[in-house]
Amino acid sequence: MKIFTKRKILVFFLLLVIFFILNFFNVKEFFYSFSEDIQTKLWKVNSNCELIENQKIISLIAENEELKGENTFLRESLGLKNYPEISLISGRIISKDYISDSILINTGSKDGVKVGFPVAINNNILIGRVSEVYDNYSRVKLLSSKDNLTDVSINGVVALAKGKGSELISLEMFPHDKDLKEGDLVLTSSLGGNYPAGLVIGKVKNPKKIDSEPFQFSEIEKPYNIFSIDRLNVLKVTTIFND
Template identity: 25%
Template sequence: MLELFRKYRTPLGAGFLVLTALLIYSANLRQRGRTTLFEKTVLQITSPLFKGVDAVSESLVGGWNRYLWLMDTEQENVRLQSENRRLAAELNNVEEIRLANERLRRLLEFRDSVDLPALPAQVIAVDASSWFRTVVIDKGNTDGVREGMPVVAAEGVVGRIIRSAPRESRVLLLTDASSAVASLVQRNRTRGVVRGQGDILTLDFALRQKDIEVGDRIVTSGTGGVFPKGLVIGEVTRAAREQYGLFQTVTVAPVVDFARLEEVLVLLKENP
């Protein structure tokens, strides 16, 4: 402290003298009716000093007030951002619930239209390899699921059970290359076999002379012992007759969006 006083003793002394003069001036001002030459001189000298002090004081007060306002604003922004994230999460959850309810509603409506008893199941895993097209569902032997049972969605055919464990099962999707379903062209009852080709399907063994057009709906024929009759498989996207041969080349787009498959129904029936 003493060292600080020694370092700034000159400005401190000058400030002390100015303050003393101001005090004397204030005391004399109350007792005199007229301003003396000395008082005029003091006013002239100290006026810029007071203006500077006032400007610095106002600047400091204004800066402090702005600092406090910015601190309050920052805290409010943090609170609002946190509230916004919470509300966004709640809104997302509500939307997920709405979409799930919509899917389940369609699934239940479809179940009511099927004569066989049906078991709802959730897709819990998807085969990531390019060799097989399968998914895993959360129902198994303890729920009555057996190998060979058909699996459907509200839109149509999904596939069939190929492996069944106590609490989960693996479903071979309709688009897998080893999948084959006896089928009909709904419009004119032309028979064929739908086979998986990755993302698309083909209708094999459709006779060349049969009338098949783009947009025709393909349904299960009920033969083959797996799928009941009349389940929707897909729609024809291409039908071509070669110059020679017995059969047409028919491409079918599946009605089920396998990339977005979440809930399915297992049609419970005894294996043949």
């Protein structure tokens, strides 16, 4: 009997609540308000997801533009503005061979490096060429490696830079009748097709002119110390250069 009475009280209480809701609230508005609240929350969640996704896309676009800008800056600073066919592969030195005047760098065939690609540092300074390529690293033969020959230009006059070993480079085959002065800038010539013209090799040091000799000679002072270099750029060339 007590259980039955409790049930009647419970039913009565529920009916009272329903009656109260029906009298004080519009049923349609009640359910609309309830569903609207849920829809609003779902819309906010969806909007937040879209916002995050858009932010990711914007971030990727900005990063891509930044990389493009950085590459353009590097190309222009390296004097490659007139060579749109050249792109840059950034790398670091991982080993230095003082005996053979060569270095190992941390970029290889997986990065697009190939034998013969020029290697430069800082603004526009050539240090050598890629001589061996492996999957993840490469060997660079420095300009100073013994008997290495590089076509150069001094004030428009073509000559040769010859590696002497031990980080030394000499200027050879400079015509006797041309003017050669201390401090003259030695630049790459594209005569041999190995390098773009205008990259810095160094400066003329201690020029020698002997009347009985058809050519003048000098040392070439490099604007760097290979032992202090860490970062560099491999020039990804796709063509033969001509002055």
